[in-house]
Amino acid sequence: IRATVPTEIFTSLFGPSLLGLGATLLFATILEVCSEGSMPVAADFLLRAGAPGNMFAFLMTGISTDYTEIMALKETTGHWKISLFLPLVTLPQVVLISLVLNNIH
Numbered sequence: 310i311r312a313t314v315p316t317e318i319f320t321s322l323f324g325p326s327l328l329g330l331g332a333t334l335l336f337a338t339i340l341e342v343c344s345e346g347s348m349p350v351a352a353d354f355l356l357r358a359g360a361p362g363n364m365f366a367f368l369m370t371g372i373s374t375d376y377t378e379i380m381a382l383k384e385t386t387g388h389w390k391i392s393l394f395l396p397l398v399t400l401p402q403v404v405l406i407s408l409v410l411n412n413i414h
Contacts, residue, residue, distance in 0.1 A: 325360035325411035337370035362411030
């Protein structure tokens with residue numbers, strides 16, 4: 310990301326604001342990557358955008374909204390309601406903690 314997106318643009322899109330948090334949640338949902346690949350991106354949220362809450366949101370939202378995780382729960386339990394419970398329960402908690410982290414920083 311550092312090679313293609315200037316710091317000013319990255320900060321304006323993913324900075325420690327409510328809009329930046331929303332963009333981070335959307336970005337993490339679309340771009341769910343493995344743990345090794347997500348750490349450099351998460352570091353950019355902290356170091357370039359100055360948003361520790363967005364870093365937390367990126368790391369947690371990716372796994373909470375991962376299609377394969379949701380499908381594994383559906384196959385294991387046999388019910389869509391239970392499998393969709395994962396993002397419905399975790400995302401509000403992620404947003405709340407992210408807002409707190411962004412305001413503490």
